[in-house]
Amino acid sequence: MINDSGGVFETTTGRGWGVFSVELLIESIIFGVLLGCFYCAVSIGLSVAFGLIDVPHIAHPAFLVLAAYCVYILNDTWGIDPLLAGVLITPLFFLFGIVVYRLYHAMFEKRGSDAAVRGIAFFFGVAFIIEVLIILQFGVDQRSVTAPYIGKSWRILEMRIPIRQIVAFVVAVSLTLALTLYLSRTFTGRAIRAVAQDEGALRLLGADPIRIKTWAFGLATAILGIAGALLIVVAPVEPTLDRAYIGRTFCVVVMAGLGSMSGTLVAAIILGVAESVVLTSFGASWAPAISFSLLLAVLAVRPQGLFGR
Amino acid sequence: MTSKFRTTRRRVLQGAVAVGAITSAPSMFSIAHAQQQSLKIGLSMPQTGGLAAGGRASQLGLEIWRDDINAKGGLLGRKVELVIYDDKSSAAESPAIYAKLLDVDKVDLIFAPYGTVQTAPILPLAKQRGMVLIGNFAFQVNAKVGHDMWFNIAPWGPADSWASAFLDLGQKAGGKTLAVLASDQEFSQNVAKAAKDVAAKRGIQVVFEQNYPPTTVEFAGIIRSLKAAKPDMVYVTSYPPDSAGILRAVNEIGVGDNVKIFGGGMVGVQFSAVMENLGSLLNGVTNFNSWLPEPSMFFDGTKEFFEKYSKRAIEAKVDPLGYYLAPFGYAQGQLIEQAVNAAKSVDQKAIAKHLRENELKTIVGPITFAADGERKESATLMAQYRGVTDKNLDQFRTVGKQVILLPERLKSGELVTPFEALRK
Numbered sequence: 158m159i160n161d162s163g164g165v166f167e168t169t170t171g172r173g174w175g176v177f178s179v180e181l182l183i184e185s186i187i188f189g190v191l192l193g194c195f196y197c198a199v200s201i202g203l204s205v206a207f208g209l210i211d212v213p214h215i216a217h218p219a220f221l222v223l224a225a226y227c228v229y230i231l232n233d234t235w236g237i238d239p240l241l242a243g244v245l246i247t248p249l250f251f252l253f254g255i256v257v258y259r260l261y262h263a264m265f266e267k268r269g270s271d272a273a274v275r276g277i278a279f280f281f282g283v284a285f286i287i288e289v290l291i292i293l294q295f296g297v298d299q300r301s302v303t304a305p306y307i308g309k310s311w312r313i314l315e316m317r318i319p320i321r322q323i324v325a326f327v328v329a330v331s332l333t334l335a336l337t338l339y340l341s342r343t344f345t346g347r348a349i350r351a352v353a354q355d356e357g358a359l360r361l362l363g364a365d366p367i368r369i370k371t372w373a374f375g376l377a378t379a380i381l382g383i384a385g386a387l388l389i390v391v392a393p394v395e396p397t398l399d400r401a402y403i404g405r406t407f408c409v410v411v412m413a414g415l416g417s418m419s420g421t422l423v424a425a426i427i428l429g430v431a432e433s434v435v436l437t438s439f440g441a442s443w444a445p446a447i448s449f450s451l452l453l454a455v456l457a458v459r460p461q462g463l464f465g466r
Numbered sequence: 467m468t469s470k471f472r473t474t475r476r477r478v479l480q481g482a483v484a485v486g487a488i489t490s491a492p493s494m495f496s497i498a499h500a501q502q503q504s505l506k507i508g509l510s511m512p513q514t515g516g517l518a519a520g521g522r523a524s525q526l527g528l529e530i531w532r533d534d535i536n537a538k539g540g541l542l543g544r545k546v547e548l549v550i551y552d553d554k555s556s557a558a559e560s561p562a563i564y565a566k567l568l569d570v571d572k573v574d575l576i577f578a579p580y581g582t583v584q585t586a587p588i589l590p591l592a593k594q595r596g597m598v599l600i601g602n603f604a605f606q607v608n609a610k611v612g613h614d615m616w617f618n619i620a621p622w623g624p625a626d627s628w629a630s631a632f633l634d635l636g637q638k639a640g641g642k643t644l645a646v647l648a649s650d651q652e653f654s655q656n657v658a659k660a661a662k663d664v665a666a667k668r669g670i671q672v673v674f675e676q677n678y679p680p681t682t683v684e685f686a687g688i689i690r691s692l693k694a695a696k697p698d699m700v701y702v703t704s705y706p707p708d709s710a711g712i713l714r715a716v717n718e719i720g721v722g723d724n725v726k727i728f729g730g731g732m733v734g735v736q737f738s739a740v741m742e743n744l745g746s747l748l749n750g751v752t753n754f755n756s757w758l759p760e761p762s763m764f765f766d767g768t769k770e771f772f773e774k775y776s777k778r779a780i781e782a783k784v785d786p787l788g789y790y791l792a793p794f795g796y797a798q799g800q801l802i803e804q805a806v807n808a809a810k811s812v813d814q815k816a817i818a819k820h821l822r823e824n825e826l827k828t829i830v831g832p833i834t835f836a837a838d839g840e841r842k843e844s845a846t847l848m849a850q851y852r853g854v855t856d857k858n859l860d861q862f863r864t865v866g867k868q869v870i871l872l873p874e875r876l877k878s879g880e881l882v883t884p885f886e887a888l889r890k
Contacts, residue, residue, distance in 0.1 A: 181694055298739040310718040319718040392683050393710045401681040436687045441678035
């Protein structure tokens with residue numbers, strides 16, 4: 158329907174209606190790309206853990222929230238910049254990842270073929286413990302950090318883009334680039350991809366697949382240090398926030414095709430843009446349904462994912 | 467070997483029984499003594515779970531009243547004892563707790579927990595047992611149950627009073643169009659629906675309406691669409707996790723100079739932790755509240771109450787300001803104090819009669835009840851945040867940070883428009 162104000166379309170849906178113009182469409186696409194980059198940053202660790210080394214890491218979003226709280230402590234106590242704090246906690250998270258993987262391996266993976274199913278229960282338990290520990294320590298209140306780039310925006314013509322979203326964009330692209338280079342150019346990186354392709358062949362070459370997988374899982378967890386910093390930069394965190402991300406992160410990784418880093422970035426951007434455009438045109442209530450509709454559509458056409466191995 | 471072991475075990479058991487008897491004797495004696503002496507008030511309270519922050523502050527308010535009344539010699543010459551169980555913020559817990567309070571603990575009076583969801587299932591029980599139930603901030607729970615001994619301490623009043631007050635202010639400032647942004651869960655939807663009904667009655671055009679799921683983490687897109695609709699008034703009914711995200715996005719994207727009033731039904735921005743966290747993002751927002759440290763809000767005993775509360779809140783690690791709920795916890799006690807003294811017994815009908823027919827004096831002001839057990843006249847405050855700075859909790863103790871715009875009798879200032887003017 159054309160409105161009196163000239164060239165403005167009004168779309169009416171069952172529950173809500175928004176005004177939809179070309180200008181708004183362009184804005185929502187730009188915003189979707191930025192949102193997608195943020196989704197990529199929080200999913201890329203899972204792309205390594207689940208996509209490359211087949212660990213059913215349900216606790217990934219819980220680790221992410223834990224990292225955000227660690228960043229909060231550093232920012233609140235010593236006023237350290239959240240992104241720097243994220244980098245500072247990566248060694249700790251690397252060690253944490255190694256311990257968790259070793260436990261998982263000893264208790265489940267080593268014991269047989271149904272490791273994945275029982276592993277889900279294990280990681281669900283780990284996620285639950287993390288959530289409870291955070292509540293015991295910090296309570297149920299929201300926590301947020303302060304930094305010069307939070308709460309401000311850049312003005313481009315009539316458009317205002319939150320700087321925190323631009324930070325997310327830069328970090329996500331750098332992480333994807335760094336991981337892609339690491340996995341293709343370095344010896345360990347190639348070994349991680351080899352484990353993903355054929356564990357037996359790697360063993361025949363004299364390499365220890367468990368060591369490689371431990372390293373990879375440590376790396377996937379270490380990345381969460383930086384992703385957790387982004388999480389708390391983009392929005393305040395609370396202990397049960399992991400539940401909001403579990404669907405989105407798995408959707409991005411599966412849609413990308415297991416194990417593809419650049420695929421993760423593309424899939425996350427597709428998801429971000431789709432969510433953003435749907436939100437602007439049909440309403441926010443429809444946005445969460447988008448991730449799973451897209452996933453189903455992709456799996457129906459390309460079961461191996463967009464960039465699957 | 468076996469017989470020696472048996473002997474040893476018997477001796478150990480005998481010893482344990484003896485020790486148990488000795489240690490439990492004084493406590494059994496004290497229970498018997500207390501049962502004879504004390505007047506018991508039973509309730510559940512969310513001490514854990516999502517409502518815990520509010521529940522613990524509310525409980526501290528009530529405990530301060532208990533200590534005050536006991537220092538004065540108790541009620542009917544009996545010491546007042548509170549029997550409180552944690553309902554974990556869950557509606558599944560509260561019915562069993564109240565059945566236990568009435569049948570096992572044999573309490574004399576019952577109070578409702580803080581929270582609409584846990585209160586709703588216990589109202590029918592109170593009605594069936596013929597018990598007076600003093601409500602604690604539940605929203606419109608008695609509308610369908612129709613218990614004539616329900617008295618809600620909350621300042622809400624009639625169901626549409628929040629929306630009416632908000633739109634009164636907006637229209638007075640020249641607002642003609644409305645945007646409604648609501649969280650997709652029951653409480654927020656009810657409050658938003660009331661606003662849309664009032665708007666329809668007054669012929670206010672709703673130019674934007676958006677429900678967002680509680681899992682929404684990014685609000686910039688929603689605020690961008692809202693801004694494009696160019697509303698004069700923006701009514702937001704959000705829950706604590708979303709309020710911060712919305713206000714942050716508003717700061718970044720802006721809502722436009724035509725917005726005269728923004729807020730209304732945001733839950734969470736009344737709590738110390740959230741207020742300190744949001745800081746200057748709150749400026750300009752006009753929102754509902756229950757008690758604020760403006761000069762018009764001080765009645766007999768209010769100042770003394772907050773002096774005690776501030777000290778004890780630090781020890782109890784609860785909300786350091788406690789404005790939203792704690793004084794009402796104290797006032798719940800004051801209601802029962804006046805009614806029991808007038809009835810000279812704990813006869814439920816006599817207590818209900820006194821509460822229904824009289825104006826009651828409390829630290830949150832005089833209270834009279836309507837037939838449905840809600841306030842006859844709404845005392846819900848619409849207040850505007852002004853001059854708030856970041857990371858400073860103590861600023862909220864001073865006058866003028868949250869200026870009361872309505873109701874008229876408690877007013878401490880006028881609405882400043884446009885909304886964005888206070889955020890620059």
